[in-house]
Amino acid sequence: MVWKECELPEASLYDCPLPLLGCFGGPPSFGHQVEVGQAETIIWDESRRCFAFHWRSLLDQASTETYFHKLQTLAPWDQLKGRKGQILRSTSWYVRDGCTCDYTYGDARVSSSQTKSRSQFVRIMEELTATVFSTLTPSLGPECWPNSANLNYYADGTQSVGWHADDETLFGGESQDCSIISLSLGGRREFWIALKDESMEPIQDTIVEMDLRDGDVLSMEGLMQKHTVHFLTREPVQRAGLSPPRINITWRWIVNHRRACALRHCPVTTPSAKIITSGANSKIWTRPWWPGEAGTKEWRRCMSCRHNGWKGGRNCVQVEGRVSWLCRRCAKSHCCGQKLDPEEEMVDQLQLRLVSKVKALQRQEAFSKSWDSFSKASNLLKDPGRCPPRFLLSWLESVEEVPDDLQVLLQKAKAQLEETTKQLEQNTKQRLVVQGEDRTLMKRKHHGLPKKQSHKGALPPMLSISKLYTAARTGSLTHGYHFS
Numbered sequence: 039m040v041w042k043e044c045e046l047p048e049a050s051l052y053d054c055p056l057p058l059l060g061c062f063g064g065p066p067s068f069g070h071q072v073e074v075g076q077a078e079t080i081i082w083d084e085s086r087r088c089f090a091f092h093w094r095s096l097l098d099q100a101s102t103e104t105y106f107h108k109l110q111t112l113a114p115w116d117q118l119k120g121r122k123g124q125i126l127r128s129t130s131w132y133v134r135d136g137c138t139c140d141y142t143y144g145d146a147r148v149s150s151s152q153t154k155s156r157s158q159f160v161r162i163m164e165e166l167t168a169t170v171f172s173t174l175t176p177s178l179g180p181e182c183w184p185n186s187a188n189l190n191y192y193a194d195g196t197q198s199v200g201w202h203a204d205d206e207t208l209f210g211g212e213s214q215d216c217s218i219i220s221l222s223l224g225g226r227r228e229f230w231i232a233l234k235d236e237s238m239e240p241i242q243d244t245i246v247e248m249d250l251r252d253g254d255v256l257s258m259e260g261l262m263q264k265h266t267v268h269f270l271t272r273e274p275v276q277r278a279g280l281s282p283p284r285i286n287i288t289w290r291w292i293v294n295h296r297r298a299c300a301l302r303h304c305p306v307t308t309p310s311a312k313i314i315t316s317g318a319n320s321k322i323w324t325r326p327w328w329p330g331e332a333g334t335k336e337w338r339r340c341m342s343c344r345h346n347g348w349k350g351g352r353n354c355v356q357v358e359g360r361v362s363w364l365c366r367r368c369a370k371s372h373c374c375g376q377k378l379d380p381e382e383e384m385v386d387q388l389q390l391r392l393v394s395k396v397k398a399l400q401r402q403e404a405f406s407k408s409w410d411s412f413s414k415a416s417n418l419l420k421d422p423g424r425c426p427p428r429f430l431l432s433w434l435e436s437v438e439e440v441p442d443d444l445q446v447l448l449q450k451a452k453a454q455l456e457e458t459t460k461q462l463e464q465n466t467k468q469r470l471v472v473q474g475e476d477r478t479l480m481k482r483k484h485h486g487l488p489k490k491q492s493h494k495g496a497l498p499p500m501l502s503i504s505k506l507y508t509a510a511r512t513g514s515l516t517h518g519y520h521f522s
């Protein structure tokens with residue numbers, strides 16, 4: 039990770055104080071043990087006026103589960119689709135205090151207009167905004183809280199947001215200080231931040247990686263949207279279709295209301311505390327890539343999880359005593375005894391179970407032919423170990439060979455899936471995002487999926503296994519996860 043000081047420094051914190059949210063609860067941590075309620079610094083770059091902080095589990099599990107469920111079912115979701123009809127993710131838009139501004143990214147516009155469930159949605163968002171900001175910045179009143187939020191719903195790990203900056207005119211982030219505060223609910227996902235070059239492309243050797251888990255809050259402050267881009271990776275193929283759903287809420291301050299908005303000429307109140315202390319020893323600091331920060335990193339596909347996060351790979355290290363190149367997450371879990379998240383272990387076990395079942399059937403001639411034609415029709419690799427689990431399950435279903443223990447799980451998950459899908463669809467407008475090749479290309483490209491899709495062709499109906507996790511979280515499927 040190479041963050042060098044900027045040659046043309048931005049205004050210093052002393053010349054132009056910035057009320058950093060990361061410093062409200064006292065000095066943030068710089069790579070040390072984080073105290074309860076304390077923020078961990080992810081980026082501290084005084085030369086660019088870029089600051090990012092992370093709060094682990096700001097909301098407890100009971101709250102995250104409640105809000106996840108309410109937002110999943112009551113937010114007016116817009117389903118964003120790519121050119122090939124694939125769902126990129128769903129989004130929703132919330133504004134406070136009489137604002138009627140729409141939100142645009144690329145050429146898709148999310149309206150703030152009325153919907154059936156809007157009043158319930160607004161009530162939940164008001165409550166959630168109060169919960170988060172009275173914890174983060176207890177000394178500030180509601181008039182200082184953000185006046186809008188963009189929500190994203192990722193049904194599973196195949197859905198993501200490409201490299202982009204939240205530099206829309208509405209928030210003024212392209213040229214002035216702009217704070218964005220994001221809350222994660224549901225499944226863990228990886229979030230990368232990098233300095234950007236003149237053409238908005240991330241500079242590869244400046245990527246800072248982190249995990250965002252259920253209840254976590256991340257702030258990006260100062261001129262982050264001017265100098266950096268961020269990216270929510272897709273999960274490794276083997277795991278993507280099984281990863282639990284995630285909702286992300288990013289609060290922002292609209293500082294340039296649209297012409298038609300009644301608040302166009304109203305002054306905007308943003309936090310204005312005189313907090314500029316930091317405890318930082320240096321003017322530039324990024325959270326270390328762990329483990330092996332000192333070791334040589336190479337951009338490769340991880341040899342364990344096979345994740346190709348961006349441009350066919352990601353930062354990997356050769357951990358002592360092993361020949362293979364591993365990504366940050368696998369290096370941690372393989373070599374340093376650090377456990378994966380329980381949900382991920384469940385996914386890995388399920389994948390192993392599915393792969394071994396498919397492999398066992400493959401050894402029988404009749405099934406072997408069926409698998410060959412299925413993998414060919416679905417453009418999959420023949421080796422089941424290299425196939426996404428949902429395809430394995432689809433095939434097992436198609437040959438009626440779902441193991442007994444998974445049968446129970448499947449039936450329950452299907453019932454739950456139908457119910458959730460019905461509720462979700464009631465609140466979801468279909469929107470096709472047409473991908474243009476103009477000035478908006480950068481943003482569009484950054485918000486869309488990478489050009490290549492790994493799986494094409496006709497597929498049998500598929501079970502969205504991500505819903506298993508919704509079920510598992512509510513306890514109804516707990517017993518389904520015992521594997522023989």
Ligand SMILES: O=C(O)CCC(=O)C(=O)O
Nearest residue numbers: 188190199204270286288
């Ligand atoms: O889901 C996330 O964590 C990132 C969302 C994001 O970057 C955005 O909405 O602009």
Ligand SMILES: [Fe+2]
Nearest residue numbers: 202203204268
């Ligand atoms: Fe963003």
